[in-house]
Amino acid sequence: MSSLHSTNHFRLAHTGGRDREERFLIVILHSVLIAGVFLFASTAAAQTRDHLTDQETELVRFHQELDKRIDVFLKAIDRRFAIINGTAPAAPKKSDKEEPDWGGPPSGSRAQLLSDIAGILDEAITNIDDVSRRDEKNPLISRSLRKLTNATRGYLTQLSALRDKAKDPDEIAAVERVVDNANQILEAGGKLAPPSADEDKKKKKKP
Numbered sequence: 001m002s003s004l005h006s007t008n009h010f011r012l013a014h015t016g017g018r019d020r021e022e023r024f025l026i027v028i029l030h031s032v033l034i035a036g037v038f039l040f041a042s043t044a045a046a047q048t049r050d051h052l053t054d055q056e057t058e059l060v061r062f063h064q065e066l067d068k069r070i071d072v073f074l075k076a077i078d079r080r081f082a083i084i085n086g087t088a089p090a091a092p093k094k095s096d097k098e099e100p101d102w103g104g105p106p107s108g109s110r111a112q113l114l115s116d117i118a119g120i121l122d123e124a125i126t127n128i129d130d131v132s133r134r135d136e137k138n139p140l141i142s143r144s145l146r147k148l149t150n151a152t153r154g155y156l157t158q159l160s161a162l163r164d165k166a167k168d169p170d171e172i173a174a175v176e177r178v179v180d181n182a183n184q185i186l187e188a189g190g191k192l193a194p195p196s197a198d199e200d201k202k203k204k205k206k207p
Contacts, residue, residue, distance in 0.1 A: 049112060051119025052076060055103030062100055066131050066140040067147065071095065073124040074151050079105055080113040081158055114162070114174035117155070121181040124148055125188075142192055149189025152182045 052060065056076045063069045079089040082105075089105045106116065128148070132141050159179055166172045 049108070049115075051116040051123070053103060053106050055101060056106075058100045059102065062096075062098075066127060066138070067144045068095065069127055070124055070144040070147050073120050073127075074147065075102075076106075077117050077120050077151070077155065080117050081155070084110055084113050084162070085158070109171075110162075111168060111170035111174045114171060114178055118174060118177035118181055121152070121178065121185065125181065125184060142195075145185075145189055146192060146195065148185055149192070152185045152189070156182050156186075 050057070053076075056072065059072045060069055063072055075092045079092075082089040092102050106113065108116070125148075128141060128145055131138055131144075156179070159175055159182070163172070163175050163179075166175055
């Protein structure tokens, strides 16, 4: 009996230890799940922000010509850099009397505005790629890429100063995203042939 009692006592003790391990694992898994939910929620919240305002999106839809659309992207970026640098964004001039209004300036933290700029550059690249796939001889491709490349050089100068001052992790990550997209644009723009005579004439005519 003594032997049987001792065996049962061991089994109970062993089972109790296993129960404690299981409860401990459940607590850990529960904590991991909660952390995952918060991470998903924060990521989803970040993804719900569009990199263009509703009015800017309407302007992109309004302009079907690639170079005009690139102009919209560049003006949208300039608006955000102005806010980041602490100045009031200049009111963009309409290139067409039927063009939708630009609306109020974009709002958000520095990290959000920089993230907008990264997204806008990415969309500009995508637009040029889309036209290139459909019609690689379209003269608007080189004209648009040249505009984007020239503007991007100026953006990198501003980003260099922002990168040195940035301390917030989200802001630093956003700066790096903009720099990555900017470098892609400069790499593509570096392969462009010199502007044609027609492009030079249009530049001179531009007010």
